[in-house]
Amino acid sequence: MSEPRKYSLTLFGATGFTGGLCADYLGQNMPNDTTWAIAGRNPQKLQSVIERLKSNGCTNLPVAIAADINDSDSLHAMAENTRVVVTTVGPYIYYGEELARSCAQSGTHYCDLTGEPEFVNNLISRYHDLAKKNGAALVSCCGFDSIPHDAGAFFAVRELEKELGHPLNAETRVEGVVTADGTFSGGTWQSAITAFGRPRENQQAMKLARTALNNLYPKKARALPMRPFHDKEFGSWLCPMPTIDPFIVIRSARAMDEYGPDFYYGHYAGIRSLPKMLGGIAGIGGLLFAAQIKFLRNKLLEFRQSGDGPAPEKRARSWFKVTFRAQSEGKKVMTQVSGGDPGYDETAKMLAETGMALALDKGYPKRTGVVTTMMALEGRLIERLQKAGMEFKRLS
Numbered sequence: 001m002s003e004p005r006k007y008s009l010t011l012f013g014a015t016g017f018t019g020g021l022c023a024d025y026l027g028q029n030m031p032n033d034t035t036w037a038i039a040g041r042n043p044q045k046l047q048s049v050i051e052r053l054k055s056n057g058c059t060n061l062p063v064a065i066a067a068d069i070n071d072s073d074s075l076h077a078m079a080e081n082t083r084v085v086v087t088t089v090g091p092y093i094y095y096g097e098e099l100a101r102s103c104a105q106s107g108t109h110y111c112d113l114t115g116e117p118e119f120v121n122n123l124i125s126r127y128h129d130l131a132k133k134n135g136a137a138l139v140s141c142c143g144f145d146s147i148p149h150d151a152g153a154f155f156a157v158r159e160l161e162k163e164l165g166h167p168l169n170a171e172t173r174v175e176g177v178v179t180a181d182g183t184f185s186g187g188t189w190q191s192a193i194t195a196f197g198r199p200r201e202n203q204q205a206m207k208l209a210r211t212a213l214n215n216l217y218p219k220k221a222r223a224l225p226m227r228p229f230h231d232k233e234f235g236s237w238l239c240p241m242p243t244i245d246p247f248i249v250i251r252s253a254r255a256m257d258e259y260g261p262d263f264y265y266g267h268y269a270g271i272r273s274l275p276k277m278l279g280g281i282a283g284i285g286g287l288l289f290a291a292q293i294k295f296l297r298n299k300l301l302e303f304r305q306s307g308d309g310p311a312p313e314k315r316a317r318s319w320f321k322v323t324f325r326a327q328s329e330g331k332k333v334m335t336q337v338s339g340g341d342p343g344y345d346e347t348a349k350m351l352a353e354t355g356m357a358l359a360l361d362k363g364y365p366k367r368t369g370v371v372t373t374m375m376a377l378e379g380r381l382i383e384r385l386q387k388a389g390m391e392f393k394r395l396s
């Protein structure tokens with residue numbers, strides 16, 4: 001991006017639950033010599049976000065700009081006027097694509113909070129070449145899905161490299177085990193149930209993205225078999241998590257030399273007791289089944305409304321840990337990423353730090369096109385998150 005832009009960063013969705021937290025974080029952390037904006041469809045709501053930032057002592061207040069998903073010109077103007085668009089407007093499968101396309105067309109970096117595989121796969125197969133040609137990095141999954149896992153696996157392979165004393169050049173296995181306590185917002189619920197209800201569309205999008213990725217990154221990186229097992233070292237059952245996270249880690253591994261030539265990744269929830277794990281599997285299975293039936297899906301969507309989310313007291317008690325076991329050539333390291341409320345406080349921080357790195361850090365993004373957080377920002381994002389209070393450490 002050579003020409004100057006009016007704004008360093010524009011946050012779209014600042015009036016929502018997660019977008020509001022992200023606006024608060026940016027209000028405390030955007031450097032005073034930058035100009036930034038918040039965008040949305042409701043001017044009164046945008047103004048009250050600005051009033052809140054002012055009363056919290058923010059000295060670099062954002063400009064409010066009008067943008068609506070149903071007005072393509074407003075999305076295009078938003079993309080053209082800024083270095084990076086940060087968006088929290090979901091479900092992304094309904095609301096995300098036109099903005100991502102505008103960013104790819106106008107060479108504007110883009111980051112979002114989606115965890116919806118169909119949306120990410122569509123971006124890969126439809127906009128990678130356009131974004132790359134115009135020098136834009138389109139970076140999805142910049143919240144709890146999937147930064148702790150993407151950045152955590154990158155941190156683990158670099159620690160393994162230190163242990164080996166040379167770059168990884170043989171088969172490497174990394175397992176990421178998630179433990180967490182937290183709850184979800186109305187927007188997350190709406191996006192998850194929507195995604196569960198689109199299995200055929202998901203399959204088709206995955207097929208097209210797979211072909212695109214095979215052409216772009218011939219190097220193989222694979223998922224470990226998806227079966228639950230008891231692990232003595234972790235002292236718990238490891239239950240494979242069918243989230244977007246392993247797909248993101250594997251994309252980073254295919255594109256980057258740090259992960260070695262032959263990389264395997266397994267992604268698990270760590271659960272202490274067998275009955276608890278079986279209960280969890282049954283619960284997710286029930287939700288997946290219900291989301292296939294229109295009547296039940298609509299009932300589920302009514303259960304939590306857009307705009308609401310966990311209270312500050314609940315968020316203050318929430319936490320997450322992702323522990324990684326990385327092995328190659330008979331050597332092993334254990335590492336861990338941890339932080340506070342995964343879904344919202346830490347997610348807002350992770351998204352804002354990704355946006356600020358794309359907008360402000362010299363020499364970044366390292367790669368353009370439709371890329372993962374590690375492909376775009378490598379260790380720079382880890383440094384930013386550590387400075388912001390998230391912990392990345394070697395256990396053994």
Ligand SMILES: NC(=O)c1ccc[n+]([C@@H]2O[C@H](COP(=O)([O-])OP(=O)(O)OC[C@H]3O[C@@H](n4cnc5c(N)ncnc54)[C@H](OP(=O)(O)O)[C@@H]3O)[C@@H](O)[C@H]2O)c1
Nearest residue numbers: 013015016017018069090143144145185187188191306307
């Ligand atoms: N993967 C993760 O780790 C993670 C974590 C948290 C959230 N998320 C995702 O982030 C997204 C937002 O979640 P949330 O709980 O913050 O949702 P939310 O509170 O419902 O906020 C939605 C935002 O979208 C805006 N919006 C809706 N329709 C619009 C339109 N036509 N034009 C412009 N703006 C529009 C809303 O504006 P109004 O205020 O005007 O209605 C609001 O600002 C969801 O997709 C969720 O899944 C992901």
